[in-house]
Amino acid sequence: MAVIETQGLSKVYVRDVIDTEYGRLRIRLTGRKTVALDNLNLDVNKGEIFGLLGPNGAGKTTTIKILMGIHFASSGTAKIMGKPLGDRAVKSRIGFLPENPYFYDYLKGWEFLDFYGQLYGIDKRKRRAKVEELLALVGLTHAANIPLRGYSKGMNQRIGLAQALMNDPDIVFLDEPQSGLDPLGRKEVRDLILGLRKQGKTVFFSSHILSDAEMICDRVAILFKGKLRSVGRLSELLSSSVTEWEIVLRDVDERFINRWRDRLERVVESEGEWWLISKSQDLTDAIIDAATRDGGKLSALTPRRQSLEDYFISEVKGS
Amino acid sequence: MATWAIYKRELKTYFQSPSTYIVIALIFLLMGMIFQNIMAEFSDLSMRSQQMGMWGQQQQAPNVTHMVIRGVFYVMFSLILFSIPLLSMRLLAEEKSRGTLEMIVTCPVGDWSLIMGKYLALVSVGVFMIILSSLFPLMVWYVGKPGSVPEWPIVGSLWIGLLLIFAAYSAFGLMASSMTENQMAAGVVTLIGLLLWNMMGDFQIEQFPQVNTILKEMSASQHTENFLTGVLALKDFVFYILSSFLFLFIASKTLDARRWRV
Ligand SMILES: Nc1ncnc2c1ncn2[C@@H]1O[C@H](COP(=O)(O)OP(=O)(O)OP(=O)(O)O)[C@@H](O)[C@H]1O
Ligand SMILES: [Mg+2]
Numbered sequence: 001m002a003v004i005e006t007q008g009l010s011k012v013y014v015r016d017v018i019d020t021e022y023g024r025l026r027i028r029l030t031g032r033k034t035v036a037l038d039n040l041n042l043d044v045n046k047g048e049i050f051g052l053l054g055p056n057g058a059g060k061t062t063t064i065k066i067l068m069g070i071h072f073a074s075s076g077t078a079k080i081m082g083k084p085l086g087d088r089a090v091k092s093r094i095g096f097l098p099e100n101p102y103f104y105d106y107l108k109g110w111e112f113l114d115f116y117g118q119l120y121g122i123d124k125r126k127r128r129a130k131v132e133e134l135l136a137l138v139g140l141t142h143a144a145n146i147p148l149r150g151y152s153k154g155m156n157q158r159i160g161l162a163q164a165l166m167n168d169p170d171i172v173f174l175d176e177p178q179s180g181l182d183p184l185g186r187k188e189v190r191d192l193i194l195g196l197r198k199q200g201k202t203v204f205f206s207s208h209i210l211s212d213a214e215m216i217c218d219r220v221a222i223l224f225k226g227k228l229r230s231v232g233r234l235s236e237l238l239s240s241s242v243t244e245w246e247i248v249l250r251d252v253d254e255r256f257i258n259r260w261r262d263r264l265e266r267v268v269e270s271e272g273e274w275w276l277i278s279k280s281q282d283l284t285d286a287i288i289d290a291a292t293r294d295g296g297k298l299s300a301l302t303p304r305r306q307s308l309e310d311y312f313i314s315e316v317k318g319s
Numbered sequence: 320m321a322t323w324a325i326y327k328r329e330l331k332t333y334f335q336s337p338s339t340y341i342v343i344a345l346i347f348l349l350m351g352m353i354f355q356n357i358m359a360e361f362s363d364l365s366m367r368s369q370q371m372g373m374w375g376q377q378q379q380a381p382n383v384t385h386m387v388i389r390g391v392f393y394v395m396f397s398l399i400l401f402s403i404p405l406l407s408m409r410l411l412a413e414e415k416s417r418g419t420l421e422m423i424v425t426c427p428v429g430d431w432s433l434i435m436g437k438y439l440a441l442v443s444v445g446v447f448m449i450i451l452s453s454l455f456p457l458m459v460w461y462v463g464k465p466g467s468v469p470e471w472p473i474v475g476s477l478w479i480g481l482l483l484i485f486a487a488y489s490a491f492g493l494m495a496s497s498m499t500e501n502q503m504a505a506g507v508v509t510l511i512g513l514l515l516w517n518m519m520g521d522f523q524i525e526q527f528p529q530v531n532t533i534l535k536e537m538s539a540s541q542h543t544e545n546f547l548t549g550v551l552a553l554k555d556f557v558f559y560i561l562s563s564f565l566f567l568f569i570a571s572k573t574l575d576a577r578r579w580r581v
Contacts, residue, residue, distance in 0.1 A: 068425045072578045091427040102418045104328070106335060118324030119426040163422075 004044035008076035011037040011062050036062040038226040051213040052206040054223035060206035061099050064175050095169035101160035105149035120167040134162035153180040174205035242303040245284040247276040252296035321428040325436025342405050346398045357390045384470040391455050392477045400513050407492025408506035410437045416500040430571040445485035473549035480546025483559040490566035497570040
């Protein structure tokens with residue numbers, strides 16, 4: 001079941017005639033429009049981790065802001081949980097972490113979360129308990145009484161994550177949740193997102209750090225210059241581009257291996273097992289056939305896919 | 320509920336920021352100086368009228384409410400005009416430029432709750448200032464020379480007038496703050512707007528007497544006069560309350576309209 005659907009979503013930003021750019025006043029009459037999103041059609045299913053991927057300026061933040069009702073689309077429609085955007089009941093069931101979370105920096109960590117709890121109309125007792133639980137979840141219990149202006153970038157990101165979960169949402173929108181975090185922090189966020197899926201929540205997040213997405217996403221969409229390039233299960237997106245096969249054989253002799261050696265990419269022997277790398281599907285099939293006929297055993301076959309990183313670069317280059 | 324949460328946070332911001340205290344301190348410093356001047360003049364006058372009474376000449380004794388209290392409050396009416404822009408400019412402009420507004424928008428909080436929360440916080444600062452201003456009538460009362468007892472009904476009318484004007488000016492300031500991300504711009508627009516609103520009645524166009532009447536009726540100063548003389552007229556109430564609603568309504572529409580462009 002699709003909990004997020006968009007149809008022909010487009011966004012054209014129009015700059016003001018009088019505008020400040022890099023702190024300088026600019027008056028411009030032409031070139032004020034930017035097409036940030038062009039005819040986006042997406043369906044996100046309940047309970048999945050969906051990654052919106054793309055390079056800088058691709059339109060990821062724009063998409064999320066439209067879904068959040070922060071900006072209105074120039075054309076097209078979108079629904080969350082079957083309701084049009086801006087529905088008050090839906091808003092109380094979604095959480096949002098903005099790309100650059102800027103907070104009221106004079107509030108202490110717990111006061112900040114408590115404030116959002118109040119905006120969601122959660123009563124005082126539940127709020128207190130939830131704040132404690134979330135501070136522990138994101139590892140900020142020790143910083144509960146520090147004003148946010150004393151938080152580091154990573155701590156900001158964490159308190160933002162906690163804020164996004166304050167109302168125990170069914171869908172969580174995270175705009176680059178791992179930016180500004182160290183490797184350990186990234187892993188923690190990854191685990192946190194996986195934990196959310198375990199609780200049956202839907203997670204929609206954007207990233208340009210592909211390795212993070214690769215490890216946790218059920219499905220991804222790749223966005224480039226406002227256009228959707230491809231969408232699907234990661235394995236499907238990448239299967240067309242398996243680049244090599246890793247074959248591990250047992251009980252075959254050197255003579256057998258020598259017959260194929262020229263056509264193989266690599267051959268390594270270790271502890272009675274032959275470890276072969278083949279570059280083509282046909283060759284792989286032929287070797288396995290021959291080996292089993294000769295009484296050998298196949299102990300492992302691993303298609304080595306192109307990494308998401310490679311795929312991403314080839315997609316983007318192809319345009 | 321959400322309005323209450325926003326109200327509390329906003330009020331806390333006001334009473335934690337030094338600029339609020341600086342604005343209030345400046346207002347009361349000026350008022351105090353003027354109070355002292357008028358008070359000296361008043362004692363002078365009343366002494367002279369007493370002396371004249373001894374000489375058998377009847378002359379009306381100066382009235383403390385009319386002369387001192389109204390004098391001081393008259394100053395406060397004008398000072399409010401200059402202090403509102405300083406207090407109101409950051410209300411929405413700051414949240415917009417910082418991006419915190421975006422996060423509130425994603426909560427189940429309507430634009431109207433947001434605006435009311437902020438508006439009521441600013442009006443509360445006004446109430447605080449008005450309560451502080453009762454210091455002056457109380458001082459007059461405490462000094463308590465015969466004939467210098469304040470006429471409390473008039474003082475009450477001045478308070479109500481101050482509150483209504485503060486509320487209407489605040490709504491104007493909030494509206495200006497909803498239109499830009501730049502606090503300074505919001506402040507300047509508020510100041511100029513409020514000055515124009517007060518001077519509107521003074522622009523006279525010879526050919527259109529009706530237009531002149533309308534301009535005069537719509538100017539803020541026209542309605543201030545009544546409160547200063549201690550007259551509570553329904554039409555002045557309605558005028559300020561309707562203006563406040565109009566400004567707040569425009570502010571909420573402005574917030575909404577912004578989402579199409581950006
Ligand atoms: N408020 C705005 N006004 C004008 N143009 C904008 C605005 N916000 C974004 N844009 C433009 O829209 C395009 C898409 O921006 P968007 O922020 O959605 O990209 P993104 O995929 O989130 O990039 P990043 O990875 O850098 O966060 C960019 O070309 C950007 O310059
Ligand atoms: Mg972005």
